[in-house]
Amino acid sequence: MTQINENYSLKKYNTFGVDVKARYFATPQSIQEIIDILENKRECFPFMIIGEGSNILFTRDFNGLVLKPAIRGIKIISSDREHCYAEVGAGENWDEFVHWAVESNLAGVENLSLIPGSAGSSPIQNIGAYGAEVSDIIEKVNYLDLETLEIKSLPAGECHFGYRTSIFKYQLKNRIVITSVIFRLNTAHIYNTTYGNLQEEVEKMGDLSLATVRQAVINIRNSKLPDPKIIGNAGSFFKNPVLGKEVACKIRQNYSSMPFYNLPGDLVKIPAGWLIEQCGWKGKKTGNAGVHDKQALVLVNHGNATGMEIKELAGKIMESVYEKFSIRLEPEVNII
Numbered sequence: 001m002t003q004i005n006e007n008y009s010l011k012k013y014n015t016f017g018v019d020v021k022a023r024y025f026a027t028p029q030s031i032q033e034i035i036d037i038l039e040n041k042r043e044c045f046p047f048m049i050i051g052e053g054s055n056i057l058f059t060r061d062f063n064g065l066v067l068k069p070a071i072r073g074i075k076i077i078s079s080d081r082e083h084c085y086a087e088v089g090a091g092e093n094w095d096e097f098v099h100w101a102v103e104s105n106l107a108g109v110e111n112l113s114l115i116p117g118s119a120g121s122s123p124i125q126n127i128g129a130y131g132a133e134v135s136d137i138i139e140k141v142n143y144l145d146l147e148t149l150e151i152k153s154l155p156a157g158e159c160h161f162g163y164r165t166s167i168f169k170y171q172l173k174n175r176i177v178i179t180s181v182i183f184r185l186n187t188a189h190i191y192n193t194t195y196g197n198l199q200e201e202v203e204k205m206g207d208l209s210l211a212t213v214r215q216a217v218i219n220i221r222n223s224k225l226p227d228p229k230i231i232g233n234a235g236s237f238f239k240n241p242v243l244g245k246e247v248a249c250k251i252r253q254n255y256s257s258m259p260f261y262n263l264p265g266d267l268v269k270i271p272a273g274w275l276i277e278q279c280g281w282k283g284k285k286t287g288n289a290g291v292h293d294k295q296a297l298v299l300v301n302h303g304n305a306t307g308m309e310i311k312e313l314a315g316k317i318m319e320s321v322y323e324k325f326s327i328r329l330e331p332e333v334n335i336i
């Protein structure tokens with residue numbers, strides 16, 4: 001029987017390091033343990049699922065049951081000449097899986113090195129970095145339906161993956177628990193080192209290999225993103241806004257240095273970090289909350305910030321970006 005803790009501090013379970021409490025907290029180790037809790041503990045409603053809390057901002061105590069699935073295991077379930085299919089338990093750490101794939105000489109996840117969080121959360125916002133998205137290599141997502149307690153499976157084509165989005169972030173939010181993900185890894189090595197200074201960094205590491213790409217990504221990330229063990233944060237607080245080309249051109253008439261990336265369908269993506277920096281927020285501190293000095297898209301907890309303080313800072317940033325550029329930033333982080 002899974003132990004259910006009462007009035008449990010979540011400080012260690014969110015990378016912002018915000019000190020809030022859950023009325024109940026449990027870490028079920030298997031699907032059966034989750035089902036047992038759901039069948040026997042209806043009085044613990046509402047429920048909330050967490051992974052490693054690296055994309056959550058708690059603004060208050062949670063008056064219900066927080067479930068942190070600890071379903072483990074990485075196993076190869078099938079393979080052919082080109083691919084190897086690995087089923088990874090939701091509770092496995094994402095970067096340990098990436099390390100395993102690189103050590104096993106399997107390609108496809110190396111650009112996603114060092115992203116915090118669990119493997120089970122990776123499809124939720126379709127994690128992405130350095131020119132790759134996890135949806136590129138997801139075959140299937142297995143989940144438990146919280147209403148019917150049935151185990152179901154969704155092929156990647158039905159997951160509605162997009163930039164930092166999926167069916168799990170919206171339509172299925174709070175209605176399911178992802179239990180495992182099946183990844184399609186490549187036996188051939190096709191490298192993607194076109195993002196930013198990745199190619200240059202790989203060359204410093206030595207010959208092109210899965211291991212050198214992984215190390216190069218780790219080095220770049222470490223040079224700009226704060227380590228949540230040292231300074232609380234949840235990575236990019238906002239999504240990069242996507243605008244119509246015409247709208248972006250109008251803004252560029254006044255701000256000719258505004259960077260942008262072309263997307264299909266006459267759309268462009270603008271780096272929110274640039275917009276925030278232009279508004280003068282980079283490195284700024286308000287009370288215990290602040291904006292990282294090396295990457296303006298990252299909000300940080302300088303000590304004992306409350307979730308509300310960080311949320312208020314985010315609100316002020318959104319206002320000033322709107323005032324200056326008429327662009328509405330949308331939080332990437334799940335605000336609870």
Ligand code: FAD
Nearest residue numbers: 051052053054055116117118120121127128129178234235
């Ligand atoms: P949590 O934060 O615990 O949960 C996120 C959401 O998923 C919540 O809504 C939660 O309810 C839900 N959830 C979690 N597990 C399950 C489950 N098993 N079933 C159903 N719902 C569930 N993201 C990127 O995309 N790219 C980056 O480069 C990147 N860099 C980051 C750098 C830093 C320093 C940090 C702190 C974060 C970064 N992130 C990045 C964000 C974060 O790493 C990802 O969003 C990650 O996938 C979150 O995983 P988690 O296990 O911590 O999820």
Ligand code: EPU
Nearest residue numbers: 129130235236238239240259271273274277294295296297
């Ligand atoms: N920039 C600034 N000032 C800043 C930060 C960025 O001007 O303070 C501009 C620069 O022009 C820079 C550009 O923004 O060249 C892009 O910056 P960076 O390469 O750091 O990437 P990003 O767009 O800020 C995105 C993701 C990250 C991901 C990196 C690398 C989003 C919301 N964020 O950040 O993901 O790691 O690209 O691929 O898409 C996350 O989602 O939590 C996250 C960290």
